Amino acid sequence: MITLITETASEANDREFMLKLYCDYNRLMYFIANKCLSDHFACEEVVQDTVLKLILKIPLLRRLDENALAAYVSAAVRNTAYSLLRKQSKEQKIFLPWNGEMEHILAQDVSPEENLILMEQKHAFIKIWQELEQEDRFLLEGRYILRYNDRELAEEIGCQPNSVRMKLTRARRKVLKQMKIHSKGGDYSK
Amino acid sequence: MSQNNDLMEQYEDAMFAILMDHVAQAEGQWALEENQRLKEDPNAAVPDSVQKRCKKCIRNAFAAKTRKMSAGVLWRGIHIAAIVVLLLAATMAVSFAAFPTLRANVINTILDIYDTHTDFSFVSESESTAIPELAINVGWLPAGFEQVEEVCMFSRSYKTFEKDSAARILIEKDIPTESSISIDTEDSQITPVKMHGYDATLIEKNGMDDASIIWLDTDQNIIYFVWGEGLSTSTLLMVAENVS
Numbered sequence: 379m380i381t382l383i384t385e386t387a388s389e390a391n392d393r394e395f396m397l398k399l400y401c402d403y404n405r406l407m408y409f410i411a412n413k414c415l416s417d418h419f420a421c422e423e424v425v426q427d428t429v430l431k432l433i434l435k436i437p438l439l440r441r442l443d444e445n446a447l448a449a450y451v452s453a454a455v456r457n458t459a460y461s462l463l464r465k466q467s468k469e470q471k472i473f474l475p476w477n478g479e480m481e482h483i484l485a486q487d488v489s490p491e492e493n494l495i496l497m498e499q500k501h502a503f504i505k506i507w508q509e510l511e512q513e514d515r516f517l518l519e520g521r522y523i524l525r526y527n528d529r530e531l532a533e534e535i536g537c538q539p540n541s542v543r544m545k546l547t548r549a550r551r552k553v554l555k556q557m558k559i560h561s562k563g564g565d566y567s568k
Numbered sequence: 569m570s571q572n573n574d575l576m577e578q579y580e581d582a583m584f585a586i587l588m589d590h591v592a593q594a595e596g597q598w599a600l601e602e603n604q605r606l607k608e609d610p611n612a613a614v615p616d617s618v619q620k621r622c623k624k625c626i627r628n629a630f631a632a633k634t635r636k637m638s639a640g641v642l643w644r645g646i647h648i649a650a651i652v653v654l655l656l657a658a659t660m661a662v663s664f665a666a667f668p669t670l671r672a673n674v675i676n677t678i679l680d681i682y683d684t685h686t687d688f689s690f691v692s693e694s695e696s697t698a699i700p701e702l703a704i705n706v707g708w709l710p711a712g713f714e715q716v717e718e719v720c721m722f723s724r725s726y727k728t729f730e731k732d733s734a735a736r737i738l739i740e741k742d743i744p745t746e747s748s749i750s751i752d753t754e755d756s757q758i759t760p761v762k763m764h765g766y767d768a769t770l771i772e773k774n775g776m777d778d779a780s781i782i783w784l785d786t787d788q789n790i791i792y793f794v795w796g797e798g799l800s801t802s803t804l805l806m807v808a809e810n811v812s
Contacts, residue, residue, distance in 0.1 A: 392630065393630040396630075397626055400622055400623070400626060402603070403603060404618075404622065405607060405614055406599060406602060406606055408618060409602070409612060422617070422618050422621065425614075425618060426622055426625050429622050429626060430625065430629060433626065433630075444596070445593055446592050448596040448597075448599035448600045448603065449593070449595040449596035449599055450592075451599065452595060452598075452599040453592075503587050504591060504594055507591050518588060519588075521584075521588075522589075522591075523588060523591070523592050523595070543577075547577060547580070550581075550584055553584075554580070
């Protein structure tokens with residue numbers, strides 16, 4: 379009985395936390411959904427689906443500072459919108475990237491020593507990030523900002539969980555390659 | 569070579585965790601500023617329908633979570649009760665044959681009404697050890713509705729029906745627990761009605777084809793919950809009258 383009372387109180391706290399989070403960020407969530415999708419009903423669906431995803435991550439969300447929490451919420455909306463677009467395009471038989479059977483992992487052409495130097499170039503990383511292909515952003519955001527595990531990521535992108543590792547490696551190496559080109563003053567946007 | 573690859577992958581993973589933290593900080597800064605701007609912009613208000621839908625979604629998610637959690641606690645409780653009964657039987661030679669049939673003893677349905685929702689709690693004098701029948705029989709449905717989901721858990725079962733994705737019906741049976749059941753009653757009309765001879769509560773959302781009925785079958789000790797969207801209240805009442 380005591381366990382039940384404690385657990386129920388905790389549930390009530392979580393519910394209050396979630397309602398407050400929604401009240402704080404509902405305009406931002408709707409704004410981002412609108413930027414990604416033109417259909418009003420799709421926006422509603424995305425905001426609601428995002429809310430459900432956030433509920434599953436409450437213990438993590440409670441630990442985030444204000445900046446990281448805002449980043450998490452906006453990334454969650456964007457990723458949910460992108461998932462919906464992927465789903466719709468699949469239903470319409472228009473295949474976006476990632477659906478190919480053969481995934482080619484880029485060769486590791488950036489050495490660990492070079493990586494250390496690239497680590498210093500965080501500002502360059504931000505610029506590259508902004509110009510990164512949507513699919514790669516989606517994957518890296520899912521792993522490192524939304525902290526999805528392989529199974530959750532696989533569900534989002536519609537692939538087998540054991541393919542996620544390969545796709546992540548591929549995305550990371552693409553970014554590293556861009557950073558290397560950038561560090562040498564080349565045209566990294568290609 | 570494979571081990572080398574694994575190590576390199578772990579190294580890159582750690583490196584990206586740091587780099588992406590930098591992205592998250594920048595993204596967070598932008599999001600906070602944008603959020604502040606949107607809060608001050610009256611044109612950026614989220615439509616009422618979205619607000620209601622999302623708040624309802626949060627409450628429903630927690631109501632379902634609480635009920636699921638309660639099932640686990642109830643299950644543990646029944647296990648402990650079973651052990652106690654066995655010990656009594658072995659050491660005190662208590663004859664249970666003479667026990668009268670356990671009857672449900674629910675005496676109160678407590679309503680905590682808030683601005684946006686109402687919590688229904690069911691208080692019992694003593695807990696019945698009989699497990700109620702949770703299978704749902706639907707005697708009547710309006711034309712065109714098809715079943716889309718059926719779930720049966722230890723303390724809860726439900727069926728959902730849809731008609732052309734425009735109208736929905738949910739029929740649910742629950743075993744009462746100490747946890748309350750939250751129902752969205754914001755901007756709603758709440759009317760006491762009778763259902764199968766039991767006291768029931770009818771909740772109708774103002775201006776929307778959205779209604780629900782909840783009642784407690786005190787003979788079987790089961791909570792019935794029937795919700796409908798996109799159909800009239802009288803039709804939903806007919807559905808509820810034919811549920812068993």
